[in-house]
Amino acid sequence: MPNRSLLLKILSAVILFGAWEIAGRVPVSFAFPTFLESMAALVRMTADGTIFTAYAETLKPLIVGVAISTVLGIAIGLWVGLSQFFDWLFSPIFIVMQAAPLAALIPLLVLAYGIGLTSKVLVVCIMAMPVIVLNTSSAVRNTPESMKEMGRAFLASDTAIVLKIIIPAASPVIFAGLRLGISAGFIGAILSELKITPTGVGDIITYSRSIADYPSMYAAIFSIILLAVLFLNLLEKIEVVLFKGNQRGYVSD
Amino acid sequence: MVMSQTKAAFGQAEPADYESAVSARNISKNYGAVEALRDLSLEFPRGQLTSLLGPSGCGKTTLLKIIAGLLQPSAGEVEVNGHTVTGPGPDRAFVFQDFALLPWATVMRNVAFGLEMRGVAKSEREGIAAKYIAEVGLSGFEHSYPHELSGGMRQRVGLARALSVDAQVLLMDEPFSAVDEQTRRKFQEDLLALVQHENKTFIFVTHSIEEAVYVSDQIAILLPRPSRVSEIIRPSSFRSKGVDNIRRDPEYLDIVDQIWASLRSYVE
Amino acid sequence: MIVFGYRLPGMSSLIVWGLLWELVGRLKLTFFVPPLSEVVATLYTVIGTAAFQKALAETAYAFLAGVGFAIIIGIPVGILMGKNRLLDELLLPWVNVFLSAPLTALVPVLMVLFGFGMKAIIITTTLFGIWIIILNSRAGVKQINRSLVEMAHSFGASPVDAFFKIYFWAALPEILGGVRIGIIRAVKGVIIGQLLISIVGFGALFELYSANFLMGHFWAVLIVLFALAFTISEFLAYLERRVSYYAAKR
Numbered sequence: 061m062p063n064r065s066l067l068l069k070i071l072s073a074v075i076l077f078g079a080w081e082i083a084g085r086v087p088v089s090f091a092f093p094t095f096l097e098s099m100a101a102l103v104r105m106t107a108d109g110t111i112f113t114a115y116a117e118t119l120k121p122l123i124v125g126v127a128i129s130t131v132l133g134i135a136i137g138l139w140v141g142l143s144q145f146f147d148w149l150f151s152p153i154f155i156v157m158q159a160a161p162l163a164a165l166i167p168l169l170v171l172a173y174g175i176g177l178t179s180k181v182l183v184v185c186i187m188a189m190p191v192i193v194l195n196t197s198s199a200v201r202n203t204p205e206s207m208k209e210m211g212r213a214f215l216a217s218d219t220a221i222v223l224k225i226i227i228p229a230a231s232p233v234i235f236a237g238l239r240l241g242i243s244a245g246f247i248g249a250i251l252s253e254l255k256i257t258p259t260g261v262g263d264i265i266t267y268s269r270s271i272a273d274y275p276s277m278y279a280a281i282f283s284i285i286l287l288a289v290l291f292l293n294l295l296e297k298i299e300v301v302l303f304k305g306n307q308r309g310y311v312s313d
Numbered sequence: 314m315v316m317s318q319t320k321a322a323f324g325q326a327e328p329a330d331y332e333s334a335v336s337a338r339n340i341s342k343n344y345g346a347v348e349a350l351r352d353l354s355l356e357f358p359r360g361q362l363t364s365l366l367g368p369s370g371c372g373k374t375t376l377l378k379i380i381a382g383l384l385q386p387s388a389g390e391v392e393v394n395g396h397t398v399t400g401p402g403p404d405r406a407f408v409f410q411d412f413a414l415l416p417w418a419t420v421m422r423n424v425a426f427g428l429e430m431r432g433v434a435k436s437e438r439e440g441i442a443a444k445y446i447a448e449v450g451l452s453g454f455e456h457s458y459p460h461e462l463s464g465g466m467r468q469r470v471g472l473a474r475a476l477s478v479d480a481q482v483l484l485m486d487e488p489f490s491a492v493d494e495q496t497r498r499k500f501q502e503d504l505l506a507l508v509q510h511e512n513k514t515f516i517f518v519t520h521s522i523e524e525a526v527y528v529s530d531q532i533a534i535l536l537p538r539p540s541r542v543s544e545i546i547r548p549s550s551f552r553s554k555g556v557d558n559i560r561r562d563p564e565y566l567d568i569v570d571q572i573w574a575s576l577r578s579y580v581e
Numbered sequence: 582m583i584v585f586g587y588r589l590p591g592m593s594s595l596i597v598w599g600l601l602w603e604l605v606g607r608l609k610l611t612f613f614v615p616p617l618s619e620v621v622a623t624l625y626t627v628i629g630t631a632a633f634q635k636a637l638a639e640t641a642y643a644f645l646a647g648v649g650f651a652i653i654i655g656i657p658v659g660i661l662m663g664k665n666r667l668l669d670e671l672l673l674p675w676v677n678v679f680l681s682a683p684l685t686a687l688v689p690v691l692m693v694l695f696g697f698g699m700k701a702i703i704i705t706t707t708l709f710g711i712w713i714i715i716l717n718s719r720a721g722v723k724q725i726n727r728s729l730v731e732m733a734h735s736f737g738a739s740p741v742d743a744f745f746k747i748y749f750w751a752a753l754p755e756i757l758g759g760v761r762i763g764i765i766r767a768v769k770g771v772i773i774g775q776l777l778i779s780i781v782g783f784g785a786l787f788e789l790y791s792a793n794f795l796m797g798h799f800w801a802v803l804i805v806l807f808a809l810a811f812t813i814s815e816f817l818a819y820l821e822r823r824v825s826y827y828a829a830k831r
């Protein structure tokens with residue numbers, strides 16, 4: 061069967077959404093709407109534009125935060141990867157940040173920066189940045205020694221080695237770090253909308269919960285998960301196209 | 314002083330009237346506590362191919378990288394055309410054991426890399442690269458990426474890259490170790506032709522006794538760590554008999570046996 | 582980093598950062614950053630308080646329960662997926678979806694379904710940790726050498742025997758790798774859960790501190806949390822290195 065994998069994907073979606081539908085009809089809980097009710101709510105919100113205004117709001121801190129984390133994270137990562145001193149100085153900070161539950165900083169950020177956009181952007185940044193920095197620096201550090209040696213043997217200047225060998229060699233891993241960072245950024249963006257002030261999608265979730273409009277609440281959650289997953293998958297596809305053969309090229313046989 | 318040490322070490326080498334393109338003088342190299350080379354001296358005649366042969370880990374790559382200027386010796390110095398080596402230079406080109414190709418660059422860009430680093434204009438360097446790509450038999454693959462090539466083809470890219478910068482000295486670190494036997498034999502023949510046609514000095518590292526005897530004008534046998542030159546052998550008569558007859562030549566077979574006899578004690 | 586021939590230990594730069602923190606605090610640049618020494622002094626008093634100990638106990642409980650479920654459910658599911666192609670194809674898309682989904686969005690659902698309490702936090706923790714455990718266990722089983730499996734069959738191992746004596750052990754290094762990442766994610770999950778359901782554990786404590794502007798207390802608790810999380814992650818990495826020696830030899 062040529063389309064077995066596609067068929068099974070559809071089948072598995074049908075099973076999951078079917079189970080959701082049935083659980084909603086039983087119902088397992090008063091707060092558990094059926095799949096169809098939730099989808100109807102989603103269609104309604106899309107039709108009256110609520111969802112678009114909500115996303116315009118939600119994506120603002122996400123985009124700003126991810127942009128800052130990308131630029132700053134890659135710059136710091138390159139720096140840390142290239143210089144032993146900065147490695148010594150900065151790596152521990154980011155290693156601890158990577159392991160630590162940084163969400164715990166949110167109450168402090170709110171005290172310091174209020175409940176506005178700044179706090180939300182900062183939340184996205186602290187979630188997204190460590191993995192970007194760590195991936196970049198380790199990718200730079202792990203550039204195959206023989207490639208750098210080759211550069212020197214053919215008289216490449218230090219700048220040329222960084223620009224023409226180290227950065228291209230590191231870019232697949234940097235990109236993968238970016239994807240992980242964006243994934244963490246989504247977590248941060250939603251967390252800040254739920255914790256700091258309900259705006260955007262967080263507002264739909266919080267508000268519809270308070271008035272017990274569960275279908276709308278589930279619809280909003282469904283949509284944000286869908287958006288995140290689709291976007292991250294898209295990035296992964298881009299990654300595959302962009303760096304086709306890049307990693308395999310290191311093999312020496 | 315250099316020559317006297319060499320003469321003392323073996324009986325066969327004539328006190329050659331060859332001019333040295335590269336001389337390594339009293340080279341020592343320590344990696345921390347590991348003493349890789351100790352007081353090694355060796356002359357590399359211009360226009361000829363010298364093989365470095367020796368057991369694994371004896372320091373062949375180390376010596377080659379010191380000549381390339383990629384490593385600093387702990388003591389001693391290397392002279393290339395009368396100039397002391399302080400770092401990589403345009404007079405030497407390296408063929409890497411693991412190819413060291415840029416996986417994101419096409420064959421064309423890889424071959425032209427050395428010229429690009431020398432600031433040669435794009436159209437000019439691509440012209441030169443195309444010529445050497447054709448010379449190593451890769452025409453038609455200019456726009457392929459390394460992962461689309463076989464091991465032997467990748468090796469040829471590395472070779473074309475080294476040839477295209479037109480350095481006088483080619484340093485080749487086990488260049489044929491990753492290819493199958495048939496390809497290897499083909500490469501060896503090509504290499505012989507190359508030595509004959511290009512007036513370049515080749516320094517060639519190999520594990521294979523047969524290969525060394527087959528391609529070399531001069532074979533330097535290195536002993537295990539700390540490594541010195543134990544013997545220098547200059548095959549003389551069979552080189553002129555044509556590539557097809559070398560492997561049947563009695564001198565060829567004798568030299569192979571002789572080298573094996575002196576190396577076997579170091580192989581457990 | 583090597584200075585005057587002496588190799589500085591890996592994390593030693595944290596001392597520099599600590600000093601910088603002290604300096605910023607002493608200069609009273611901002612109300613939000615009290616000097617480190619003050620924070621450390623507060624740390625001692627905070628650790629003794631009943632509120633802190635209660636928060637720590639509740640967090641530990643939620644964390645251990647959540648991680649426990651993630652491991653107990655995740656490993657067998659992953660192994661089954663690795664063994665059974667149909668199951669694999671049915672479940673894998675969803676595992677991948679939840680692996681990259683912003684799970685914070687699901688916490689409100691858990692809150693309405695399971696109440697504003699421990700249960701929802703435990704489930705949040707499990708949700709954060711389980712997917713990578715499943716995925717790695719699956720990958721571990723997938724790479725098992727076929728001849729190992731055939732060996733088991735040829736010696737007449739029952740399916741149950743094969744499951745516990747072959748698959749589990751052969752996939753152990755990957756499984757442990759997954760468990761390590763899963764646990765690190767679970768640490769984040771338990772805190773996120775407590776922040777959103779802020780009447781238990783550190784969530785409640787943070788509310789208390791920020792309502793009273795107790796900056797020293799805040800930082801003290803953060804230091805404890807970060808240090809704990811870091812210790813857990815380093816310890817697991819150490820364990821993983823211990824088993825990797827035989828992973829290399831398979």
Ligand SMILES: Nc1ncnc2c1ncn2[C@@H]1O[C@H](COP(=O)(O)OP(=O)(O)OP(=O)(O)O)[C@@H](O)[C@H]1O
Nearest residue numbers: 344347349368369370371372373374375376520538
């Ligand atoms: N970067 C390094 N650090 C420490 N020791 C090294 C390093 N490079 C090489 N050595 C040591 O120096 C010795 C010589 O290494 P080298 O790579 O030159 O050997 P080789 O003759 O090329 O071996 P092979 O034939 O296996 O390639 C080896 O014993 C090795 O252990």
Ligand SMILES: [Mg+2]
Nearest residue numbers: 373374375486
């Ligand atoms: Mg070598």
